[in-house]
Amino acid sequence: MSTAELPVTATDLDRTVLPPVIGSPVERIDAVEKVTGRAVYAGDNWAPRMLHGAVVRSPYASARILNVDTSRAERLPGVHAVVTGADTAGVKWGAFRPDLYPLAVDRVRYVGDEVAAVAARDPETARLAAGLIRVEYEVLPAVLSLDEALAEGAPLVHGDAPGNVAHEFGFDRGGADAWFDRSDVIVEGTWQTTRQWHGSLETIGCTAEWSQDRVSLWVNTQTPFLARQRYATALGLPLRAVRVVQTEIGGGFGGKSGDDNTSVICALLARRAGRPVQLVNTREEEFLASRPRIPMRYTVRLGFTKDGLVTAKDIEVIADNGAYTGKAQAVLGAATVRHDALFNYRAVRARSRLVYTNLEPTGALRGFGNPSADWAVGQAWDLAAEKLGIDVPDLFLLNAVESGSVSPHNHRISSCELKQCISKAAKAIDWEAKRAARKPNRGLAMGVSVHVSGRRSFGDYDGSSAIVRLTEDGRATVIVGEGEIGTGAHHPRADRRRRTRPARRGRLRDPPRHRPRHARTRRARESGHLCRGQRGQAGGRTGLPRSAGVGRPPTRSARRPVVGGERHCARTGRGRRRGPGERTGGQDRACRAVPAERPADRRHRLVRQPLRVPRREPVRQ
Amino acid sequence: MTDPLIPFSPHDTHASEPEARKVMSLPLRFRLNQEDVEIHVQDPTVPLLDVLRGDLGLTGTKSGCAIGYCGACTVVVDGEAVPSCVQMAGLVEGRDVRTVEGLGGPDGLDPVQNAFVKCSGLQCGFCTPGHVMALRALLDEDPDPGEERLRETVDGNYCRCTGYVKILDSAREAVELERAARVAREAR
Ligand code: FES
Ligand code: FES
Numbered sequence: 001m002s003t004a005e006l007p008v009t010a011t012d013l014d015r016t017v018l019p020p021v022i023g024s025p026v027e028r029i030d031a032v033e034k035v036t037g038r039a040v041y042a043g044d045n046w047a048p049r050m051l052h053g054a055v056v057r058s059p060y061a062s063a064r065i066l067n068v069d070t071s072r073a074e075r076l077p078g079v080h081a082v083v084t085g086a087d088t089a090g091v092k093w094g095a096f097r098p099d100l101y102p103l104a105v106d107r108v109r110y111v112g113d114e115v116a117a118v119a120a121r122d123p124e125t126a127r128l129a130a131g132l133i134r135v136e137y138e139v140l141p142a143v144l145s146l147d148e149a150l151a152e153g154a155p156l157v158h159g160d161a162p163g164n165v166a167h168e169f170g171f172d173r174g175g176a177d178a179w180f181d182r183s184d185v186i187v188e189g190t191w192q193t194t195r196q197w198h199g200s201l202e203t204i205g206c207t208a209e210w211s212q213d214r215v216s217l218w219v220n221t222q223t224p225f226l227a228r229q230r231y232a233t234a235l236g237l238p239l240r241a242v243r244v245v246q247t248e249i250g251g252g253f254g255g256k257s258g259d260d261n262t263s264v265i266c267a268l269l270a271r272r273a274g275r276p277v278q279l280v281n282t283r284e285e286e287f288l289a290s291r292p293r294i295p296m297r298y299t300v301r302l303g304f305t306k307d308g309l310v311t312a313k314d315i316e317v318i319a320d321n322g323a324y325t326g327k328a329q330a331v332l333g334a335a336t337v338r339h340d341a342l343f344n345y346r347a348v349r350a351r352s353r354l355v356y357t358n359l360e361p362t363g364a365l366r367g368f369g370n371p372s373a374d375w376a377v378g379q380a381w382d383l384a385a386e387k388l389g390i391d392v393p394d395l396f397l398l399n400a401v402e403s404g405s406v407s408p409h410n411h412r413i414s415s416c417e418l419k420q421c422i423s424k425a426a427k428a429i430d431w432e433a434k435r436a437a438r439k440p441n442r443g444l445a446m447g448v449s450v451h452v453s454g455r456r457s458f459g460d461y462d463g464s465s466a467i468v469r470l471t472e473d474g475r476a477t478v479i480v481g482e483g484e485i486g487t488g489a490h491h492p493r494a495d496r497r498r499r500t501r502p503a504r505r506g507r508l509r510d511p512p513r514h515r516p517r518h519a520r521t522r523r524a525r526e527s528g529h530l531c532r533g534q535r536g537q538a539g540g541r542t543g544l545p546r547s548a549g550v551g552r553p554p555t556r557s558a559r560r561p562v563v564g565g566e567r568h569c570a571r572t573g574r575g576r577r578r579g580p581g582e583r584t585g586g587q588d589r590a591c592r593a594v595p596a597e598r599p600a601d602r603r604h605r606l607v608r609q610p611l612r613v614p615r616r617e618p619v620r621q
Numbered sequence: 622m623t624d625p626l627i628p629f630s631p632h633d634t635h636a637s638e639p640e641a642r643k644v645m646s647l648p649l650r651f652r653l654n655q656e657d658v659e660i661h662v663q664d665p666t667v668p669l670l671d672v673l674r675g676d677l678g679l680t681g682t683k684s685g686c687a688i689g690y691c692g693a694c695t696v697v698v699d700g701e702a703v704p705s706c707v708q709m710a711g712l713v714e715g716r717d718v719r720t721v722e723g724l725g726g727p728d729g730l731d732p733v734q735n736a737f738v739k740c741s742g743l744q745c746g747f748c749t750p751g752h753v754m755a756l757r758a759l760l761d762e763d764p765d766p767g768e769e770r771l772r773e774t775v776d777g778n779y780c781r782c783t784g785y786v787k788i789l790d791s792a793r794e795a796v797e798l799e800r801a802a803r804v805a806r807e808a809r
Pocket of ligand 1: 686
């Protein structure tokens, strides 16, 4: 019997009437859209009259901008807007330490810094125009490593950060020195990590459209709500004037959490052009403008009793912020504090510095500081195990926290199975045998790590709450800030809504997203429940048009190219009209029937689109 | 006034717009997803990927690197999987091009697509159309490829999310589903 046939009674609401969840395979609700190529990623968006953007970037690590000459670019046919730092609100922004202008003002601070941008009718023209912008620089001395940045009298990356230190903090809990004095074995070492890029298969991109003084941004961001706040600051707008809609995301890994300028520049271009603009990073730009993992130099000192009980930990961390701060400050926080919750340290001391360099700005990447920190601290534990003559897993087991432990930061650990995890893992990877057969110069290691677990180190992120609104038709809208980036985040939500039945009559359903998308799981189909994962959308109540314009490209029939020699636009007479100064080409090459105005029926068609779910018989016609 | 840095300006031609267009665009005819298409391109050396995505609006084919490394842009040209980002558009004149939009139909997915759905061979899904097309080309050429060839094919496409285990599962499943489909076809 499918769930739909179950009579829903008052008692059902209290009782769980659920099919088994764990261990039963589920089909992803977005799978069909993705395998058919219908899922709309940032670069797949389309709007009538949409232009394409390109960015001019600094070729110098540190330089003063003397002059930006945009006249040639402006004269290039097909160019609709050119913006420079002078066209911005002149406001610095950033998640923690506002130090980044949307477009450079007076100074550039790394190779890749955004200086100017162009919007033109096609990407080729935009790139051509970007190449026509002449920027005069006065090259300044740059600091290109941690040591250079921290050297006496080093050139300053930002005038307001003496010694190039963007952020500094530390603590001494439990009296580390006293505990080191009482230790029998002390190990020490310094380890350094390097930049590492996310390499998401899809690069960062945005489509922006203004309606009066408000802007809608269709962005592939992992964090639509946080991004909205930051973009509003960067654009000098009140929050209500910015709407951020999450598109499908081709991988995030921390790199798409709204710390870069792409969307802001896209919005500036769209405002200047008075038309929608799409700006998508090239792969090369992605390496310059996404925010890679922070290189950290980690000096660790650990103290142990001769029986192998850990006493104290002392660390010094120097982290390469790059030219701008973004989330690096919080990442460094995690890298400094979080691993204190893994072992029963009696005392911990730390000193962490985030250092500006004239290198690419850094930020969040899978693990948010933990991998670098745990790697370095783990090496020190390895040294200790060797010195103490205790096998690594045994040393871990001797010192690991368990339920009821209290960390030196006074964090009470309420539930924890770290010890069980270590034992199981050692068995699963056949540690003993591997250790016995260990060859010289061959690595063999085991590490432990902890991530968020209910304690976050920064405040404006609320990933675990949801707003559930029951709608007039007895269905429910679930609003969450946790973005779907390929992890299937929408599935549990859609699933849970079906499973928990808060509404007595009727069924649970998501609200339409910024474009209607219909996905039904097999189980949903059986139970007759329509479910749609909701794509994060921040600022949906701004009264902006609900994406009548920006959505997927026109339907196939609308964009069917010239067939059999007949030009579509000649037939329909609806081809885009060119001004006398416009050159054909690029977007216009195909001469597709792009309506000059947004047709009134477009929205209609989108909303009314019938539910089209391909049947999935394994038969190919 | 002409600007030497601006390579071309239609002001120079003094031609009326339709004429100018005729001068500047070259017809390009090929078969796309079982349909004859004729479009006009300005420059036959532009990547096929740009023509598919920009001119024809077929955005199912993705651009990951644009230099022929990642395979996200894979399409099938005359039965062969090619990265469309390094395929000159002019060279597909008269040839048969298939993109992910041409697979399956309104009432059924292609067995390869079905396999990816069934085995959850995707996370963000950005690499998926490329994987699907590469496997489609393989199965068209050899309906029963061994493990080796499956791995070789999957190896040609980057996936930054999944770790490939489920993609390989999907590839194996695709072979099975393809076989079942063939049997069903023959029985009819
Ligand atoms: S986009 Fe063509 S191979 Fe990467
Ligand atoms: S699923 Fe994201 S790249 Fe493969």
